[in-house]
Amino acid sequence: MPRSVSARPTLPDQDVRLSVDTIVFALEGEQLRVLLVKRPVEPFAGREAIPGGFVESNESLDAAAARILDAETGLRDVYLEQLYTFGAPYIALVRPPAPTPRDGRWVPMGSLGPLAFDHARILEFALQRLRYKLEYSPVGFRLLPQAFTLRGVQNAYETILGRPLDKRNFRRKLLSLKVLKPLARSAREGPHRPARLYRFEEDKWEGLREKGNVFVF
Template identity: 45%
Template sequence: MVPDPATYPYARPALTVDCVLFGLDAEDLKVLLIRRKLPPFQDQWALPGGFVRVAETLDQAALRELREETGVEDVFLEQLYTFGEIDRDPRDRVVSVAYYALINLEDHPLEAGTDASQAGWFPLDPVPALAFDHRSIFTLALGRLQGKLRYEPIGFELLPAKFTLTQLQGLYEKVLGQPLDKRNFRKKILKMNVLVPLAEKQQNVRHRAAQLYRFDEARYQQLREKGFSFEL
């Protein structure tokens, strides 16, 4: 039986969701931020997010807040961590469930709304000062992304459908924050047999046009079922 709200003897913390979205733009990895329209931290940059409604799930709340504050929708959000420091929000006792996602910037135009006066993409270095404990949330999300990138082919979600090996290596270097040996990287990725070389090359480039590839997701799933491990 659900207790009568009028006589329920325990204080109930508020529940929010926060979203860390990473995207690739001109081979530069960026994070999506909004400028807050309302107090607290009015006019400061923050992660998209907000309070969970009584009649919605956490996933539904995260997708709704993301859509309302940035115009971004139809993305796969993965739950990251629960942040519950007592003084993390000056308004009340607030617990936040954080999510993160990878998207291609070209597929998701921005449109600020609700309690966000502006939405924009920012390079990871430096990220501006963030409201609440959003710096900690961002840092944890980036670390999770860096770890996951090494054992799952999630980086392909940030690239166009057709890409060069240089673009792929550039993505990994941006996410990991370190240079990679070109020869070793190409040897490892091609040996996995999950890239399909296309009968076409780059167009309208000043340097020598490079071979284009696409990621074969069906092939990857077949290999995975057989115990294949994607690891760079």
């Protein structure tokens, strides 16, 4: 299965090798300390760095992490955990109408068949990430058209989270963030009362987190 690793970009061009870095924390009195080693070689010879090294062929990442940590610092038998379980780190979000892919097909998350590798687990994980991310970042709006209705946002959230949300509570909370700009035009679809359209104001979002503001449903 794919694993999280890192490649040192400062390596010679020929063949990329994989490196694992390990951040070691310890508490000492009132301080949180981290273990650094001095690099004996270029690049950055002499600079302090997080312990890390290259994965050998046929070696698991877990094994490599343990081996390298031992080799570089002499530490062994410590609690070691992979910070992220999976290594395929890209998520893409597209706005509707979803483009028709030249190859591949769109599959509802609810009806996945058997997948290659451990891709099923990766997808599950990515969905989890997306859910968590909804709470503290504006990723949701990247899945919506530039102009959207409040109902549209709520639908998106409900779809992603997989549960219904209270309309009034949702609107109150969303609007209280003051990141949406009401547009002049309103949506006209169906023979019903059209809803107001909004636009997401990227810049207004900045600093919300610092102010302790979150967006949890």
